[in-house]
Amino acid sequence: MAGRPYHHGSLPETLVAHAVQLLDEAGVEAVVVREVARRAGVSPSAPFRHFPDRAALLAAVTEAVAMDFGEIQMAAVNSADAVPFRALGSAFVQYALAHPHRFALLRGAVLGADRTPALEEGHRAFTQGIIEMITAGQRRGELRRTDPEVIRIAAQALVYGLSQMFIDEYLDASRADVLIDQVIDLFGLGVLAPDSDLRREAGAPPPPTTGH
Structure with a gap:
């Protein structure tokens, strides 16, 4: 379940994969939307098109x-x-x-x-x-x-x-x-x-x- 590069149409799965990677590294507090977006190589606002807030991502x-x-x-x-x-x-x-x-x-x-x-x-x-x-x-x-x-x-x-x-x-x-x-x-x-x-x-x- 490691993070993987973003491919068109798979952004939600990619964001979740990077979020799990952050979780593994430092716990639930480390799962921050901005950092997930950065690792996925998308804009800070992009995750919110799929997850309205951090709670939804979690x-x-x-x-x-x-x-x-x-x-x-x-x-x-x-x-x-x-x-x-x-x-x-x-x-x-x-x-x-x-x-x-x-x-x-x-x-x-x-x-x-x-x-x-x-x-x-x-x-x-x-x-x-x-x-x-x-x-x-x-x-x-x-x-x-x-x-x-x-x-x-x-x-x-x-x-x-x-x-x-x-x-x-x-x-x-x-x-x-x-x-x-x-x-x-x-x-x-x-x-x-x-x-x-x-x-x-x-x-x-x-x-x-x-x-x-």
Whole structure:
């Protein structure tokens, strides 16, 4: 999603791309219309033909980042060798580490309560996709048969909190790859079905037997 030169008819996309570049460099406060225009090689007034104010530009940036965030997670799921739900969680944290300013933007605009209609629609569709993924994992015997929404919330709380702990430097980012795997695997031992082959492969003890 790096900035790219302006071609006729693509100015809105070009402006958003440069705005995302500014966001990555220095955070949301750095996304200034005048600087976006300068980087796009257009006049300071040109962006206002497409975005009436800075808030409108930021809304477009947020939608672009949210789409990128979702697509990367889905790509990780689609390429996963086993347990797509695990790949989803790992991709979430890795994205936050790679793009902390984007994650901060999403934290307020998408992961908060006040979503725009477009973001609400995208969030609803993405959430439904996760629920379907959990349900499919339950049918395959990979995940514990409990309320899929509870599993989704617990998993999101885990990766959201883990992401923020890395960003806040409470955890050492140089150990991220190892810690992400360890934390997600430990969480998985709690949601994998007791008789799942995947649970045994992860080293969990067998479920207790009941005496008669």
